[in-house]
Amino acid sequence: MTSYGVAPEQDWNALGNEEFRTLVRSDFEQHYPAHLRYPSRRLLWSEQDDWYLRMARKGWIAPSWPVEFGGMGLAPAKLLIFLEEQERWGIARFQDHGIRMIGPVLIRYGTPAQQRRLLPPILRCEQRYCQGYSEPEAGSDLAGLRTTATPDGADWVVDGTKIWTTMAYDVTHMFLLARTGSAGAKQAQISFFLLDLAMPGVTIRKIRDMAGEEELCEVFLDRVRIPGDNLVGAVNQGWTVAKSVLGFERIHVGSPALPTSGLRLLEQVAGARGLADDTAFTDQIAGLRLDVEHLTAVYEEFALRLERGEELGPDVSMLKLWATETFQRIADLVIEVAGPAGGCAGAVELGGELVPVLSAYYRAKPSTIYGGSSEVQRNIIAKQVLKLPSA
Structure with missing residues (x-):
């Protein structure tokens, strides 16, 4: 060891x-x-x-x-x-944000003491994380969060609500943003914390989605105490840490894995429906395959940049936008190709097999929202990459 x-x-x-x-x-x-x-x-x-x-x-x-x-x-x-x-x-x-996000954040922003204390249990899967960013009524304005953290001795006392938190009931910890200041820009009033979800004052409520799954949660924080050494980065500097986490998230969500899985389902449904040699269908799927191939090439460039230790710029929003909207187009075509089975929930018998026809559709819709909606990504690209003037 x-x-x-x-x-x-x-x-x-x-x-x-x-x-x-x-x-x-x-x-x-x-x-x-x-x-x-x-x-x-x-x-x-x-x-x-x-x-x-x-x-x-x-x-x-x-x-x-x-x-x-x-x-x-x-x-x-x-x-x-x-x-x-x-x-x-x-x-x-x-589905552990500890491996994918918090580990890299602690390696970049954590103190040596935090690294020694927090990284080993993440590596042993003893501590597994979810993300506490989104809040009710805050929409996609992450800087508009209302959760507050107030210093109290060596601790911080946190009050607020987080929503759309994936698998919060199935992990041990959460990383979250809370407002710790009141002066200056909204982004300069936020700090980044790590929270043990077993702490008193934490309540988790599952949210059932349109597929009947309960992956998402609402998390209520009522005077929850967070030790001072679970603050990552400086007080009121959490926005810098949060942006790096979003970079890690967007490159993962921007992976070609989702649209590739959608293509696999599309091919299965088309084969069962006898459309594999239909000219109109083959033209459509050829275009989608090219989109995924191009996405893969761009994704590899971003991954190389990240692994060289370079900061991901705002152009990573292009990756998330491309992957999720391509996946949504594929999911829509699956429903069209499936015919009458395209409106049936659960596994449907097609070509002698049970096929979850709507599974891609159920995943495609929220994928264009979490991690920053498509509208947010377009705004980032317009303002921070293309430098277009505000209307």
């Missing part, structure tokens, strides 16, 4: 790319449970814990983290191979 995690079996970056791909592919195909491949919904921790605890013991839980912090330390090309093989084999994406 290193001070943070499992010591790497070897220097993965010393392997050739194809040798590394063969090794990773063999491991995934041999050990990943077949019944968990290509899930149509987010899996609960209890459904995937065996796999990810194995990955933790193996030292593969954090492929992008540096070796000195317990990760695999994969170079950009190796990391892309690792992620490609996960997606190719249909491995459910780990």
Whole structure:
């Protein structure tokens, strides 16, 4: 064991790319449970814990983290191979923001004491995180949040409500933004905290979505005490930390994984409906495949930039916009191609198989909203990338 995690079996970056791909592919195909491949919904921790605890013991839980912090330390090309093989084999994406977001944030902004205390339990999957950004009535204006944090001795006392918090009931911790100041720009009044959801004063209410799932939650914070050493970054500097988290989130949401899964469902439905050789349909799917191929190329460029340690600029909004709206077009075509089955909830028998026709549609609609809606992404691109004047 290193001070943070499992010591790497070897220097993965010393392997050739194809040798590394063969090794990773063999491991995934041999050990990943077949019944968990290509899930149509987010899996609960209890459904995937065996796999990810194995990955933790193996030292593969954090492929992008540096070796000195317990990760695999994969170079950009190796990391892309690792992620490609996960997606190719249909491995459910780990729904833990601790690995994907908080770990990189602590490595960049955390104190050495915070890194020593907080990174090891994330690597062991003992502490798993959700995101506490959105609030009722705040819409997409993240800087307009109303949750407050007031200093009280060595602690902060937090009051407020967070909403659309994914899987809050299935994790142990939340990272959140709270207002800690009252002067200057709204963005300069916000701080970034880590919260143990077992603390007194935390109430979690599930929200049932249109697919009948309960992935989303509302989280009520009533005089919840957060230790002072769970403040990440300086007081009133949380906006800087939050933007880096949004960069990590948007590159993950901007992955080609969603539209690729949509294409797989579209091909299955079209085959069952006997449309695989229909000229009009093949023209449509060819255009969508090209969109996904182009998205993949752009995604790889952003991933390389991130792994070189570069800050992601506002142009990463293009990635999120492209991926989610392409996925939505694919999901809409699935319903059209499915014919009468396109209006049926649950698995529908098509071509002798049970097919969850609406599963892509259910995921596509919210994907254009979470992580910043499509309208917000367009505003960011217009103002911060293209420098267009305000109306």
